[in-house]
Amino acid sequence: MPRDAATGAPTVREAVFDAMRQLGLTTVFGNPGSTELPFLDRWPEDIRYVLALAEGCAVAMADGYARATGRAAMCNLHSAVGIGHAMGNLFTAYRNQAPLVITVGQQARSLLPTNPFLGSIEAAHFPRPYVKWSLEPARAADVPAAIAHAHRIAMTRPWGPTLVSIPMDDWAAEARPVIPRVVSQDTAPDPALIAVCAEALARAERPVIVVGPEVDQEGAGPALQRLAETLRAAVLVAPFACRMGFPEDHPLFQGFLAAAPGAVAQGLAGYDCVLVAGAPVFTFHVAGECGLFGSGTPIFQLTSDPEAAAAAPAGTAILGAMRFALPALAALLPEARRPAPAPRAPAPLPPPATPLPAERVFAAIRRAMPAEAIVVEEAPSHRPALQRHLPITRWGGFYTMASGGLGYSLPAAVGVALAEPGRRVLAVIGDGSMMYSIQAIWSAVQLGLPLTILVVNNGGYGAMRSFSQVLGVQGAPGIEVEGLDFPALARGMGCLGRRVETEAELEAALAESFATPAPMLLDVIVDRAIPHLYQKAK
Known part of the structure; x- marks a missing residue:
């Protein structure tokens, strides 16, 4: 040089x-x-x-x-x-x-x-x-x-x-080499507050753990799972968690909290001690009062994020890395003798229909998807159906965005596939989201990535349809999106593309895609049923 x-x-x-x-x-x-x-x-x-x-x-x-x-x-x-x-x-x-x-x-x-x-x-x-x-x-x-x-x-x-x-003229100037340094990433939690939290959890009759993305981010999932099993505590995933929170086939897993104050209060009603691990308390998308905060129920938050700790409206926040906090807490807890919560009941599937119900799409993916595949999701209006019928069971197996901004998950799936060579990545994208960053298909093709792009196509911004119901808004313009040919757009960038309208076509297309060592797009036409995005945990 x-x-x-x-x-x-x-x-x-x-x-x-x-x-x-x-x-x-x-x-x-x-x-x-x-x-x-x-x-x-x-x-x-x-x-x-x-x-x-x-x-x-x-x-x-x-x-x-x-x-x-x-x-x-x-x-x-x-x-x-x-x-x-x-x-x-x-x-x-x-x-x-x-x-x-x-x-x-x-x-x-x-x-x-x-x-x-x-x-x-x-x-x-x-x-x-x-x-x-x-x-x-x-x-x-x-x-x-x-x-x-x-x-x-x-x-x-x-x-x-x-x-x-x-x-731009800095690059040719003279410089001194950088001296390598090692800087610790993590901080340890306050032992006295960990002891207070352990005492409250041991005393509780119905504790619950609400898990956020910091747990998976720090590789602390197995420690969290051991803690939950020691406590025999119900486990819920925090609103808008952008990574896996807990193995969704585990008998202690009880579902997802919705991003509404009333739904959070209802979802946590009946628990007498709340431990929030690696998440804010809580991320909301609609206004309202959360009755939990004035109920007197003890709330403990473990987080490495000082801003999230400061923003919590109630309870005790304990700053520190999950990989230190969770084992420290577990070490102070005896094996619980309380009965474990009953496993949640499997969600029923709607009957076959054309257009396809989104629930049947995700159930078909569950049957066909390779065990080691990674899901990267940006289909907000179909997230409840995905959560019910496509359980994420492996740490590091799920990514989405914490911001609500569209155009993230398709290019993010390209980055995940580059980071995990040889593993199948499934990008689940709404048709509205798809048009924000469709250029990422070209990069996936050039890199030869094993990427399945599944467009859940309901002909518009389904989340806006649902949110209009939440707010009581009628006749809003700009919600319907028609006339997009996603397979043709994909083929224009060198990517295989298929349009899927029936369950038999879906099963065949998924099998073809998962066997193809290159990107492939499936444009799956689904019904326009409007899900409620802010119901209680299920």
């Missing part, structure tokens, strides 16, 4: 690549522009560049890759316009606690005082508050150290995205 001609010292570009190797940032997701070309010049063979056809896709791919590997991923965007295009999925990455190091091209320093074309005014402030840290270094020589600092912050819990803005 080039060095400064006069001094022989490493350039910023050389020092950055060396730092990336040290930090394990050897896959870069990007959509390039002119201000990034000095960085991309003579690209090294040992660092993989994954091209996305839109900036939002690049961020979501990096998010999926980072969450699946448990390591920070690097993303390279183009100036202010690139960040602008990517902001929806950057917000999602922030809410997902995805550790990303984002570098953004900036116009040359000498041009910045003249308000140049592609110049980003206050580049470091543009993405805030949805990055943990951002900087445009005052000197070119500081760029490598800034990237290393961004990595440390991204990987300190709670994880999240960071950003460094880099003027």
Whole structure:
């Protein structure tokens, strides 16, 4: 790589690549522009560049890759316009606690005082508050150290995205190499508060555990499962959990809490001690009063997120990593003698029909899907049907978005498939969601990924239909979406595509897709039944 001609010292570009190797940032997701070309010049063979056809896709791919590997991923965007295009999925990455190091091209320093074309005014402030840290270094020589600092912050819990803005003429400047450092990611919980929590749980007659995504994120799922079995406690998944919460075929699993105050209060009624592990208390989508908070029921929250701890309206928050907190709590608890809750009853399937009921689609997927497959979901209006008929039973087997922003899960599925080579990934996408980031199909084809894209096509924004019922809204425009030929769009990017209208066609198409070592899209036409998204746990 080039060095400064006069001094022989490493350039910023050389020092950055060396730092990336040290930090394990050897896959870069990007959509390039002119201000990034000095960085991309003579690209090294040992660092993989994954091209996305839109900036939002690049961020979501990096998010999926980072969450699946448990390591920070690097993303390279183009100036202010690139960040602008990517902001929806950057917000999602922030809410997902995805550790990303984002570098953004900036116009040359000498041009910045003249308000140049592609110049980003206050580049470091543009993405805030949805990055943990951002900087445009005052000197070119500081760029490598800034990237290393961004990595440390991204990987300190709670994880999240960071950003460094880099003027395009910085890459050729002289720089000092980055000195490797080790920084602990995790903090331990307060032993005194863990003891108080253990005493309350041991005394309870009907305890319940509400599980959020931090448990799976930290690899603490087996510890959580042992704790639940020691307590013989019911287990529910927190509203809007963006990862698996608990094995859904386990007899202690009791379902999902809906994101409404009344539904949460109803779902937790009758329990006399609530332990929230790795989730906020609670994430709501509609207004209202949650009677749980004034009921006197003890609520304990284990989290590594100080903001989530501070936002809890009631109870005791204990800050610390799940991998420390859960074993520490279990060590203080005797084996419970109380009877375990009855396993939840299986959900009935509606009868066969055309168009297909969504429930039958997910039941068919359950029968056909390989045991080691990973589900990446963005079909909000069909999430209740998926939760009832496509149980997730393996840690690391499910991803979705915590933000509610659309356009995440298709490119995220590409990132997950890259992180899990050889494993089948199933992207379950609503037809409305599909059009936000359909460009990700091209990347999946170019990479030859074993990705099944299943479009649950109900001809519109089903979540908006449901939410209109919640709010009592009638006749809202812009909800119906007609005339989209998803198999044709997929074929235009080199991807196999099939339209599916009957259960027999679905079974055949799933078998073909799961046997195909390349991406394949299934456009599954389902009925337009409007589910209620905010009922109590089921």
